Amino acid sequence: MLFVKPLKIGNIELENNIILAPMAGVTDLPFRKICKKYGKPGLVCNEMVSSKAICYHDEKTLKMIVSNDEKRPISMQIFGSDPITMGKSAKFISNYCDVVDINMGCPAPKVVKNGDGSKLLLNLDLVKNIVEEVRKNTDKPLTVKIRKGWDEKNIVAVEAAKIIENAGADAIIVHGRTREEFYSGNADWNIIKEIKEAVKIPVIGNGDINSPESAKKMFEMTGVDGIMIGRACLGNPWIFSEVEYYLKNGKKLPEVSVSEKYNVILEHFELLLKEKGEYTATREIRKHISWYVKGMKNATTIRNEINSVESEADFKKILKEYF
Numbered sequence: 001m002l003f004v005k006p007l008k009i010g011n012i013e014l015e016n017n018i019i020l021a022p023m024a025g026v027t028d029l030p031f032r033k034i035c036k037k038y039g040k041p042g043l044v045c046n047e048m049v050s051s052k053a054i055c056y057h058d059e060k061t062l063k064m065i066v067s068n069d070e071k072r073p074i075s076m077q078i079f080g081s082d083p084i085t086m087g088k089s090a091k092f093i094s095n096y097c098d099v100v101d102i103n104m105g106c107p108a109p110k111v112v113k114n115g116d117g118s119k120l121l122l123n124l125d126l127v128k129n130i131v132e133e134v135r136k137n138t139d140k141p142l143t144v145k146i147r148k149g150w151d152e153k154n155i156v157a158v159e160a161a162k163i164i165e166n167a168g169a170d171a172i173i174v175h176g177r178t179r180e181e182f183y184s185g186n187a188d189w190n191i192i193k194e195i196k197e198a199v200k201i202p203v204i205g206n207g208d209i210n211s212p213e214s215a216k217k218m219f220e221m222t223g224v225d226g227i228m229i230g231r232a233c234l235g236n237p238w239i240f241s242e243v244e245y246y247l248k249n250g251k252k253l254p255e256v257s258v259s260e261k262y263n264v265i266l267e268h269f270e271l272l273l274k275e276k277g278e279y280t281a282t283r284e285i286r287k288h289i290s291w292y293v294k295g296m297k298n299a300t301t302i303r304n305e306i307n308s309v310e311s312e313a314d315f316k317k318i319l320k321e322y323f
Contacts, residue, residue: 003219003247007042007226009202010141010170012073012098014042017226018215018240019173020233021206022048022077022101022145024108029066030271031288035233036071038264039240042226043075048103051080051089065096073098075143079106081115081126083133091137100140102130102169104160105147107179118147118179121156128163135168145173145206148191151180161195161203171202173228183231193222204228211239212246219247235291237264258296262323265292269315278312285315298322 007017020027020035022045032044046065053061067074076097080086090100104127106117120127135142144164149155161172174195176187187207196203202225205218210232218227233239238256245253268288272281289306293299302322309315 001219003216004244007202009043009099009143012141014073014226016040016042016244017204018042018243019075019204019226019228020044020240021228021230022046022075022103023230024048024106025287026234028064028275029068029070030268030275031237032074033070033271034264034268035237035240038237039233040244041229041240043073043099045075045077045101046097048077048079048106049089049093051078051082051085054078054089054092055085065093067096075099075101077101077103077145078134079103079111079116081120081130083126083129086130087133087137090134090142094138094140098140100134100138100142101173102134102142102144105145105173105175107147107182112179118150121146121150121160121179122154124156124160124163127160128167131164131167131169141170142168143171143173143204144169145175147175147177147179148188149178151178154178155191157191158194158198161199165199165201169201171204171225172199173204173206176205176207189218189221192218192224196223196225202226206230209243212243212252215243216247235288235294258323261292262319265289265319266316269312269319273312279310282310282312282315289319293322 004016007014018041020041024047027047049061049064074097076093078089104120111117112119146160148157164172174192176189176192192205204226205222205224206228209215209218209227209229242253269285286307290303293302305318
């Protein structure tokens, strides 16, 4: 059975149906570029941005929606709980992206305390109003990312998915955990299957896809139209290509060589430098290094060294010595 194929969302067709998840503090422009070059996902998503901050023209937020010379298509995710503000921000970001995505799944305390993210799943009337208002304000394909529910007493994903479809969304992304679970335990793929059977728009499965084998299992178990990969691509932008190759050929690509890893880290750092300057780049690369070197020899040593680096020259010197 052919699992990897082009995916139509609204009026755009993605080259393939393997998608980079939006991750706060991670999927900025440099990281998206690295994933596109070495993993080739069909769609990448920026880190979520606050609808209120966009309406207030907050400078820091506006920098987050920059997509200079980036290979399209790109999806931009907004969060918030006021339908009017969400509509206005959707209209604004539509000038910068190819797909508008609404976050109804984020479990972070600072997001849910304002009634945003996965907290919306406790108010399905509001879910409907937000999707309708955003739909009115953009002609771009519209996707909505949800979770299984708020907690085990509130498993509302199937009902929410039907409401979201009727309100005008073009696709739905489902993470198979409740908010209460955050990222613990195992994602419930059965709920994703139920949603796939309940709606006609494309359904994209998310949660615990961390290898080519698990990607295949997600397709087989749920019948989803596409998959979204999040945490498994940290330090491993190659996972998208690995999944695609495995699903097409039934065998695995050879492991990425140490020298390729070194070159990609350097390239990632150069992109950060260009985009954010030395001060920020040397700090932001730290978390990426700990992901890139995970499982490698003496990984703790380089992590500790990199964590105190404050200059481009020092970073490159330590990296070169380690590799």
